Structure formats: structure tokens, C-alpha cells
Amino acid sequence: MSLNSVQQFMLRCFVVLLLLASWHSSALAIPSFKEVQLAYQSSDAVLVDRNGVVIHQQRINPRERKLAWVKLEDVSPALRMALIASEDKRFYQHGGVDWNAVAGAAWGNLWNKKTRGASTITMQLAGLLEEDLRRKATARTAGQKITQALVAQWLEQSWRKDQILEAYLNLVAFKGELVGVHALSRVMFDKHPSGLDKIEAAIAVALIRGPNASVAKVAERACASLKEQGLPQFCANLEGQSTQYFARLTAKSDVARTISGPQLAPHLARRLFAANPSATAIRSTLDGPTQAFARDALVRHLSALVDRNVEDGAVLVIDNQSGDVLSWVGSSGALSDAGQVDGVQALRQAGSTLKPFLYELALEKKWLTAASILDDAAVNLPTATGLYIPQNYDKHFKGLVSVRTALGSSLNIPAVRTLVTVTPELFFRRLQQLGFGLRESGDYYGYSLALGSADVSLLALTNAYRTLANQGRYASPRTSDKDPLAAKPVTVMDAGATFIISDILSDRAARATTFGLESALSTRIWAAVKTGTSKDMRDNWCVGYSDRYTVGVWVGNASGAPMWDVSGVTGAAPIWQEVMHYLHQHKIGNLVGNVVVNVVANTMANKGLTTPMQLPAGVVAQQIVYEGALEAARTEYFLAGTEQSLISIAHPDQIRPVIVYPTAGMLVALDPDIPPERQRIRFAAQGVKQAKWLLDGKAPVTPVAANQAGRTALSIDWMPWPGKYLLQLVDNQGKVLDQIKFEVRGAVLIAEPKFFAKLIN
Structure with a gap:
């Protein structure tokens, strides 16, 4: 038996003993591939119109960026090849644990030699699925590594290889908040995962091993992956291209909030998802073509009014019978400096x-x-x-x-x-x-x-x-x-x-x-x-x-x-x-x-x-x-x-008599800076030629007759005094034609004796 065979045999025995010692029910709790798919939640929610067409995509998870689940057949073959070449050459041969890689890593660690890790794609997926195995700030313990190997072997027995690869590509973290190949492709390369070329695939795979690595380090690893695939010719100017992609990533860093899907109804989407925070898809009553037409009509007409200091607008369309909102355009978009304000709901x-x-x-x-x-x-x-x-x-x-x-x-x-x-x-x-x-x-x-x-x-x-x-x-x-x-x-x-x-x-x-x-x-x-x-x-x-x-x-x-x-x-x-x-x-x-x-x-x-x-x-x-x-x-x-x-015209004598001033419930405040004899309230009425005024059942005190020259009974000046009053307009027979209540407030003013004499008289 060779030295290498002895190493593998001893290591297998050791691992088997540890596995038996640490066996617990966690493996039995590993979800099926279908369950993982169903539990997957995109960081973006979609709003569909009444016909099921996606009309708006909105970010709902601020911590990580995950787009819709991508099937393996929709992932570029270049990316699949780069992943296996870089991370797990024997992926299709091993049963979850690559014992050759484990033995090599253990022997290298024994002699302090720098070797590549022994973690397979399946083991990495196990770490993504099991909460206890997810990487924290510190390295995994020996017990966690053993559990990881155990779960990997269970996955290999329960899942197909293509399912393992598909789940891994959708769940693995790349850089910053980007999780899954779909988010990485859209944000960093501005394309769908199916369109990644050999260089882009190599850069993407390099980020898995070192999400925070420098541009130079990523380019170095990408080049190594290309050489593993027998494609060294693509290494030329790799660092320059990596720099270009990293610049795009940095420009969208705030945004990895940038949304790749349609943005047709942002204000209604925000309202609906705020009211339904757990929802990732909502069917609206909107009609997509009507929404698009209303938005374009608003923008087109406001663009013609820019020289008249107009930049905002909103459009709403409702079906009369059902009450369904067919269009909800909350703003003029790029024309506005306040595009986030919803003009449909603003007061x-x-x-x-x-x-x-x-x-x-x-x-x-x-x-x-x-x-x-x-x-x-x-x-x-x-x-x-x-x-x-x-x-x-x-x-x-x-x-x-x-x-x-x-x-x-x-x-x-x-x-x-x-x-x-x-x-x-x-x-x-x-x-x-x-x-x-x-x-x-x-x-x-x-x-x-x-x-x-x-x-x-x-x-x-x-x-x-x-x-x-x-x-x-x-x-x-x-x-x-x-x-x-x-x-x-x-x-x-x-x-x-x-x-x-x-x-x-x-x-x-x-x-x-x-x-x-x-x-x-x-x-x-x-x-x-x-x-x-x-x-x-x-x-x-x-x-x-x-x-x-x-x-x-x-x-x-x-x-x-x-x-x-x-x-x-x-x-x-x-x-x-x-x-x-x-x-x-x-x-x-x-x-x-x-x-x-x-x-x-x-x-x-x-x-x-x-x-x-x-x-x-x-x-x-x-x-x-x-x-x-x-x-x-x-x-x-x-x-x-x-x-x-x-239809005849009403004549003045047909108008109902009414007190027009003061008004019912009116509150009058006396001004202490104006002499009392100079403050007046004018009682006025309309709709009658002759009438009398009664204030709390008595004729109101008015200035001397000379000051009333030319006034009719419908308009007299009254000298106010603090108190609450009932003012009545009565005809010559004493019938009440109209009445109101009002109040006068203010300090009792110190005045000359002749002023009080006027009030008494």
C-alpha cells in the first residue's frame, strides 16, 4: 500500500469514527431541492397587472440582492465549466466529499504546506443550507466540518448533480450584497447569466473564493481558472477588464438597488408592498398598456410646459363599475425633482x-x-x-x-x-x-x-x-x-x-x-x-x-x-x-x-x-x-x-329678509388702543325695506341722530359693549324676520363720564 493510500485509509477511518460519534438528526432535516426552490425569496418583489404581466419590480430586502431563481440550463456553459474547474474538478465523480482533496489538504497542513481547500461544491452548498454551518467571523470548528461532510453526503444521495449545481449558483454569495449568479450578472456585467462569456465567467468564479479581494487578486484567480480550462490566451489584459467591471459594480453599489426589471408603477408598488411586507408578488388591478399610455401622455404634455414652471403631475383611471384602478401614475418621473412623491395620494x-x-x-x-x-x-x-x-x-x-x-x-x-x-x-x-x-x-x-x-x-x-x-x-x-x-x-x-x-x-x-x-x-x-x-x-x-x-x-x-x-x-x-x-x-x-x-x-x-x-x-x-x-x-x-x-327674475321684494352682519356666532374683540366712542359695529340686513332692530329685546343704543343721517332701518351703527347678545330683525308688527347670536369681548375701558351717559341714555 502506497503512502498516499495509507493516508487516505487512516483519514477515512478517523472521519468515519467522528461521523458515528457526531451523528444526529440534523441530516434528516435537510430540505429537498423542491423545498429549497420554494423557500427561495428574491430581494425584489414584482407587481403584475390584471393580465399577469410584470409591470414593476421593486427592492424589498435592503440587506442582500437576490434576483429570481435561475435554472441551470439558463446559466452560461462557460460559467458552469469555470466553476467546476476552479472549485471542484471531481464534482461529477465524488459522492459529496472529495477524499483525495481531503487527504492532500490534511497532508499539506501536517507539513505546513499551502494547499488548496478540500471543500467540494456539495459541501459548500451544505454550508449554505444549514444555519449552523453558515460561515461566521470565525472558522468552522472540527465538529461543524464533520457535520458539513455528513450533510454533503446526504445531499448527494437525495439530490441530482444538476440540482446541486443549480441550487449552489442561486445561493452562493459573490461580492458585497450580491447573492446568486442572477444578481451578479445583472449588476456587474449588465446581462442575464445565460450570456456570460469565458472571461466574465472566470471573474465571477474568482469572486466566490475572495469576495473582498482586490482587482489584481481577482484577475490572478480568474487567469488561473482559465488556464485550468486550457484557455490561457484569455488572460491577456484580464486585470484591465476586471477593473472595468469593478468600476461598474462600484457605480451601482448604492443601488445594487438598481432594478433590472420594468419600472411602470413605482408609487402603487411601494404602497402595496408596504401594506403587504411578506409578499414577493402582487397582482394589481392595473392594465399594463393603459398604465404605459397614461405615463407617456403625462410626460409628453409636461415636457411641453417646462417653460411655464411645471414639472409634476399624476394620472388615475378607475373602472366605473368594478372600482378597479386601471392606471396609477404618481409622478412625471425624470422630469420631476420630487419623483418619489406620489401625486395620486398627495393632498x-x-x-x-x-x-x-x-x-x-x-x-x-x-x-x-x-x-x-x-x-x-x-x-x-x-x-x-x-x-x-x-x-x-x-x-x-x-x-x-x-x-x-x-x-x-x-x-x-x-x-x-x-x-x-x-x-x-x-x-x-x-x-x-x-x-x-x-x-x-x-x-x-x-x-x-x-x-x-x-x-x-x-x-x-x-x-x-x-x-x-x-x-x-x-x-x-x-x-x-x-x-x-x-x-x-x-x-x-x-x-x-x-x-x-x-x-x-x-x-x-x-x-x-x-x-x-x-x-x-x-x-x-x-x-x-x-x-x-x-x-x-x-x-x-x-x-x-x-x-x-x-x-x-x-x-x-x-x-x-x-x-x-x-x-x-x-x-x-x-x-x-x-x-x-x-x-x-x-x-x-x-x-x-x-x-x-x-x-x-x-x-x-x-x-x-x-x-x-x-x-x-x-x-x-x-x-x-x-x-x-x-x-x-x-x-x-x-x-x-x-x-x-x-323662469322669472326675482325682484328685491321677493328676497327673504336676512341679517347679513354680524354673522351668527361672530366674536368681536374691542381694541383697548381705540377710544370706545370710536368703535362701532354696523348692523346690516337685506330683503326688506322697513324693519326694526332689537338687541336682547330692546332697541340698540346708537350714536346721535346726526351720525345716522341717510341710514335706513336696515343699516345702523351700534356702540359695542362686552357681553353675549341676541340680535333680531322684526317688522312693524313685531314679527321676527331673522335673528342671530354674537359676542363682544374686551376689557371695560376707562372713559369720560359723558361716554357712560350716552350708554345710559
Whole structure:
């Protein structure tokens, strides 16, 4: 028996004794190949669309970078050959432990000779699978090495060689956070593992043995591997090529966060995976082609507005019936300095987009009809914090207009007058029912709520318009299979009133006063639409719906910086129109194919395409005529019981008497720096020619008659005094026409005796 044979025999006997001594049940707990595959978890999660197509890939494990499991047949043959040549030449001959290599390593260690390690690929895989065997900061103990050999032999008996090689290539760590050949190939070589050439394969294998080795050392090991394969000619300039690959790796080091898959829905993906942290794949309700089209339309139109200080935007598309979100574009991507901000969920000032819900409530309560006349003229509304003076967008007044014209042309003052009737608190409660989740009360916003002073999200706003499309039936939208199935809709608004609002929002003639007959709000299919622009042009919106879809678009700056001369009809509306046409391209194609373009054009030029919505019960059509031809005669829709054929203008003596100042609940503070005799509160009323004032049941003390010259009973000046008061307006018979409560606060001032005499008298 040769010396080498004696060495191997003695070593085998020693190992067998140790194995018998250390045998335990751990080997029996080793998973099968299938179990390892199923337990494998990529560091990236994927979002698929409603058809199962991957539309977004997102990093969810910040500690290590692992991409999808790669089958052995999808790994470059060059890499497989390099791995075996470098790590385990007898891989296909041994049964898990290469006894020749073990004997050589042991003999070399005995004589302090530097030899290559005896660990086989199977033994290394055992170390990757068993928690106790994974390399820590210190070397493995003798007991751990023996267990490793035992597990390797068990693997060889239970797994095929190709399965061992496949699992190893997917689980082995390379450099830094890169785990598995798929991550290494994508990040370092920018290609799939199937495309690695001989040089790239040699460099990859060199990193297994020394993940933290220098470029020169890696090149040296890669060259040795190439020589092992009989390919020394590829060693030329190997260090230079290695340097190039390492530079790429360094550039992506932060990123090995860089994602190689599609990046179509980053904001929704982030939201869904944050809500489902253990999920690695989520099926969304998005439609991939629609998502891509909406994103491209947003970027294309914003690119044309860069000289107007616009860089951000968002688009949302919801299926009316199911509530499925078909497109969720949260930002303009590279155009934005705040691309991570989700414009779909960000809270921004609503502008005029809340007006349809205000008018719907007024119609529902039967306080107004679509034919009612409102005054678009200057108005000063007293509030607890001072006068509120609303203005129209174009700073001009249109005079007497119908509700249809006021809403269609988005006139501000008629909306504020409507809110005076509805009251901010009642309107606030309706908005909450529609899912807006406003943070303050109706009184906090006051009359400005009619003009959209509240902050809302595109998600809530678009879904509220979807409620209009569904004739008042509200339900939450769905974004993925993780969301609960659509709950039974809750009726929030009157079906008849929403039908009338939808008809107004689709009426080209109604919006012609402000927008003209042809604008980006005009579509080739029936659609109801509304724009909105917030104060100083910081936000503009366009939200509307057809019988199938609701589309919402926001354009502005995430920083809150104002845009330059960009309104809803020039900023958001063109994007809305393009997306809406895309969604209905087949219907539009059918219209053209049936040669009805002229008919459609004539209909649209008049009042808009005929609504596909079914006329709800309780809605009647009535031919109307305006007194004095204020507006053209037309057929108008009314809630049953409110219809009328002749629309007359109300005269002053028909207006209900009302106290306009002070306002109910008003708090007045006396100024200690102003002499008491110079402080006044002016009581004012409208709707009656002759009336009397009572303050806590008595006539209020006013200045001398000379100071009241020219004043009627509807306007008097009162000298305030601290206290809580009940102010009443009564007619000559003593009947109370209106009353309010208010309070005056302030220190009792030291004044001249003649001042107190005035109060007593």
C-alpha cells in the first residue's frame, strides 16, 4: 500500500469514527431541492397587472440582492465549466466529499504546506443550507466540518448533480450584497447569466473564493481558472477588464438597488408592498398598456410646459363599475425633482373641482334647479374673521346666469352664493360621505369651501367623480388582489340630481361662456368633465367620466411653487382628453367606421353627445323659457316637483329678509388702543325695506341722530359693549324676520363720564 493510500485509509477511518460519534438528526432535516426552490425569496418583489404581466419590480430586502431563481440550463456553459474547474474538478465523480482533496489538504497542513481547500461544491452548498454551518467571523470548528461532510453526503444521495449545481449558483454569495449568479450578472456585467462569456465567467468564479479581494487578486484567480480550462490566451489584459467591471459594480453599489426589471408603477408598488411586507408578488388591478399610455401622455404634455414652471403631475383611471384602478401614475418621473412623491395620494388644494358636489346637494335638497338664476356680481360676505370677497377666474362678472351656466362655466361667485344657502357645514358632511376625509370642519373652511380651499387627493377626488358617474352610489376603489372585493355600494347622492349634474358637465354650450365650444374638454365620446385651478396657479386639475371610466389628472409642482399661466384647461385637460380617447379608441373607431362623424359633430356643437346614462325615476324633461330672454330657450331636466316652464327674475321684494352682519356666532374683540366712542359695529340686513332692530329685546343704543343721517332701518351703527347678545330683525308688527347670536369681548375701558351717559341714555 502506497503512502498516499495509507493516508487516505487512516483519514477515512478517523472521519468515519467522528461521523458515528457526531451523528444526529440534523441530516434528516435537510430540505429537498423542491423545498429549497420554494423557500427561495428574491430581494425584489414584482407587481403584475390584471393580465399577469410584470409591470414593476421593486427592492424589498435592503440587506442582500437576490434576483429570481435561475435554472441551470439558463446559466452560461462557460460559467458552469469555470466553476467546476476552479472549485471542484471531481464534482461529477465524488459522492459529496472529495477524499483525495481531503487527504492532500490534511497532508499539506501536517507539513505546513499551502494547499488548496478540500471543500467540494456539495459541501459548500451544505454550508449554505444549514444555519449552523453558515460561515461566521470565525472558522468552522472540527465538529461543524464533520457535520458539513455528513450533510454533503446526504445531499448527494437525495439530490441530482444538476440540482446541486443549480441550487449552489442561486445561493452562493459573490461580492458585497450580491447573492446568486442572477444578481451578479445583472449588476456587474449588465446581462442575464445565460450570456456570460469565458472571461466574465472566470471573474465571477474568482469572486466566490475572495469576495473582498482586490482587482489584481481577482484577475490572478480568474487567469488561473482559465488556464485550468486550457484557455490561457484569455488572460491577456484580464486585470484591465476586471477593473472595468469593478468600476461598474462600484457605480451601482448604492443601488445594487438598481432594478433590472420594468419600472411602470413605482408609487402603487411601494404602497402595496408596504401594506403587504411578506409578499414577493402582487397582482394589481392595473392594465399594463393603459398604465404605459397614461405615463407617456403625462410626460409628453409636461415636457411641453417646462417653460411655464411645471414639472409634476399624476394620472388615475378607475373602472366605473368594478372600482378597479386601471392606471396609477404618481409622478412625471425624470422630469420631476420630487419623483418619489406620489401625486395620486398627495393632498393638494381642490380648486373648482368640488363645485359639482355643491350644486348636486342644492339640487337634491330642491333649493335650486338647473334652470335657477344666480347673480354673478360682486359680493362681500361678512365672516367671523372679516369680509370674504370672492372673484371669478377672469376677474369679470357675467351678471344673472342659470345654475347650468354657472357650473358649466365654473363661475365662482354663484358657487359661493349657493354655499351660503347650503351652509359650509352641510357641504362638509357631504364631502366626508364621498370619502374625502377632510381634516377640518366646515366652519373652518367657511365659504371658501365652495371654491375648493380644502386639500384633497387625486385618488379621493377621482373616486368621488366616479360616484357621480354611478348616479350617487359610492364604493371604495380597488388596486390589487390584496384589497377586499368591492363592497356593496352605498347611496350617498340622489340619482336624479347626479344625472342632472352629469348632463351639465357634458354640455359644451354650458361651458362656452368660459371655455368656448371647442377646447381640451371636448371629446369624441360622451363625457362629463370639470377643471379646477387653485390659488396662484399652484395646482390644476381635470377630472371627468364616461359611461365606462373615470379619469383624473393633476398638474403642478410637488414643491408648491406656482405655475406660470397654466390653468386646468391648458395644463391637465389635454392629458385627460388624450387618456379618455385612448380608453374609448374602439368606440371612436366604430363612430368613424359608421360614417356618423357629421352627425356627431353637429350634436356635439349644440349640447354635447347624448348621455348613455339611463334617465332615473323622478327626473323630468321640461321646455323652458327665460323672462327677458336672459338665456336661450331649451329643454331642461328637473327633479319631479321642481319643474317650471317660465323662469322669472326675482325682484328685491321677493328676497327673504336676512341679517347679513354680524354673522351668527361672530366674536368681536374691542381694541383697548381705540377710544370706545370710536368703535362701532354696523348692523346690516337685506330683503326688506322697513324693519326694526332689537338687541336682547330692546332697541340698540346708537350714536346721535346726526351720525345716522341717510341710514335706513336696515343699516345702523351700534356702540359695542362686552357681553353675549341676541340680535333680531322684526317688522312693524313685531314679527321676527331673522335673528342671530354674537359676542363682544374686551376689557371695560376707562372713559369720560359723558361716554357712560350716552350708554345710559
